[in-house]
Amino acid sequence: MNYLDRNEFNFEPSQKVLDAIKNFNPKDLCFYTRIYDQGKKSVISVRLSELYGVPEEQVLLGYGGEDILKNAVHYFLMNSDLKTILIPEFSWWYYNRIAGECGGEFQMYPLHEVGDTFAYDVKEVIEYTNRVHPRMLLLASPNNPTGNSLTPEEIGEIMENIPSDTMVLIDEAYASFITSDTDYIAPLVNKYQNLIISRTLSKFYGLPGLRLGFGFIGKGHDQFISYINKYLGYNRFSEAVGLAALESDEHYRRVADEMDWGRKLYKKELGDLPGFKVYKSVANFILIKYPLEIKEQLQKAIAAQDYKIKFMSDKGLESCIRITLGRKEQTQAVCDTILKVYNDSKK
Numbered sequence: 001m002n003y004l005d006r007n008e009f010n011f012e013p014s015q016k017v018l019d020a021i022k023n024f025n026p027k028d029l030c031f032y033t034r035i036y037d038q039g040k041k042s043v044i045s046v047r048l049s050e051l052y053g054v055p056e057e058q059v060l061l062g063y064g065g066e067d068i069l070k071n072a073v074h075y076f077l078m079n080s081d082l083k084t085i086l087i088p089e090f091s092w093w094y095y096n097r098i099a100g101e102c103g104g105e106f107q108m109y110p111l112h113e114v115g116d117t118f119a120y121d122v123k124e125v126i127e128y129t130n131r132v133h134p135r136m137l138l139l140a141s142p143n144n145p146t147g148n149s150l151t152p153e154e155i156g157e158i159m160e161n162i163p164s165d166t167m168v169l170i171d172e173a174y175a176s177f178i179t180s181d182t183d184y185i186a187p188l189v190n191k192y193q194n195l196i197i198s199r200t201l202s203k204f205y206g207l208p209g210l211r212l213g214f215g216f217i218g219k220g221h222d223q224f225i226s227y228i229n230k231y232l233g234y235n236r237f238s239e240a241v242g243l244a245a246l247e248s249d250e251h252y253r254r255v256a257d258e259m260d261w262g263r264k265l266y267k268k269e270l271g272d273l274p275g276f277k278v279y280k281s282v283a284n285f286i287l288i289k290y291p292l293e294i295k296e297q298l299q300k301a302i303a304a305q306d307y308k309i310k311f312m313s314d315k316g317l318e319s320c321i322r323i324t325l326g327r328k329e330q331t332q333a334v335c336d337t338i339l340k341v342y343n344d345s346k347k
């Protein structure tokens with residue numbers, strides 16, 4: 001089966017990752033880590049602190065980005081009279097699910113379709129946040145499934161103009177696909193105590209099965225940090241593999257560059273067909289609008305090829321598919337299948 005439905009990684013792990021797995025000492029699993037004797041959470045939070053220039057105390061670790069998001073949403077909604085989380089109109093279904101799990105409510109702010117992309121209207125996000133006064137504002141950059149993102153300046157503008165008791169969580173699961181520049185993160189989390197930026201090794205670093213997410217939080221959240229912390233340490237195998245992935249940027253950047261071939265193919269082959277629209281892609285997936293009348297045929301044809309892609313069901317995106325950017329032959333196969341189903345429908 002070819003899985004192109006959940007933004008996973010259809011390429012090879014880096015040599016450093018393979019070596020770390022091969023050379024891992026199984027006896028390390030017989031003991032908890034001792035790094036907490038030095039007042040640190042993990043070897044990986046120490047490394048992330050060096051790489052991102054954020055003090056280790058402000059580095060968050062979790063079982064994937066999902067764990068960081070869940071812990072933050074649960075903690076901040078449960079410890080406040082404000083129970084609302086404000087999320088983008090089209091976004092990962094998980095955001096409102098976790099708010100619901102702890103008795104919170106969600107409201108949505110709009111995203112706007114502009115040309116071949118979607119966009120945040122920063123002024124409107126600020127206006128919604130002041131009007132709703134949520135406990136949390138969720139921004140995803142790039143957003144899944146629409147792919148739009150925020151610049152550091154736009155993040156700063158939002159932070160300057162919203163209530164200081166609204167915690168802002170920026171989900172940057174896909175951010176490394178846009179740029180390897182991470183220098184903007186430390187100044188932002190140092191300046192704004194109500195900011196969390198969450199990242200993961202699941203997307204750019206291609207290790208969704210490892211379940212390792214990380215994040216950075218503004219100063220002064222000792223209670224939340226102790227809430228999310230694991231007192232007996234983190235999975236030592238994941239730590240070793242994660243460290244190797246963080247040293248493999250060159251490999252993963254090459255893979256990310258390869259994905260551009262797929263973006264161009266979809267655009268070239270489908271972009272001008274009636275009823276289709278290929279949205280701008282900046283992450284490891286691409287959103288494509290297609291004529292809804294071919295949905296059933298397309299679902300059958302894709303399944304018959306042993307492929308999975310995501311047929312969107314979100315209100316407003318029912319006529320879209322989201323496809324993970326995979327290897328060339330996978331992209332070619334999916335693109336050919338879409339074309340064939342479309343051409344057959346015209347006969």
Ligand SMILES: Cc1ncc(COP(=O)(O)O)c(C=O)c1O
Pocket residue numbers: 006007063064065066067092140143144171173199200201202208211212213
């Ligand atoms: C927008 C977004 N954030 C976070 C995640 C979480 O990924 P993980 O828990 O594997 O880090 C995903 C996974 O698909 C995602 O799409």
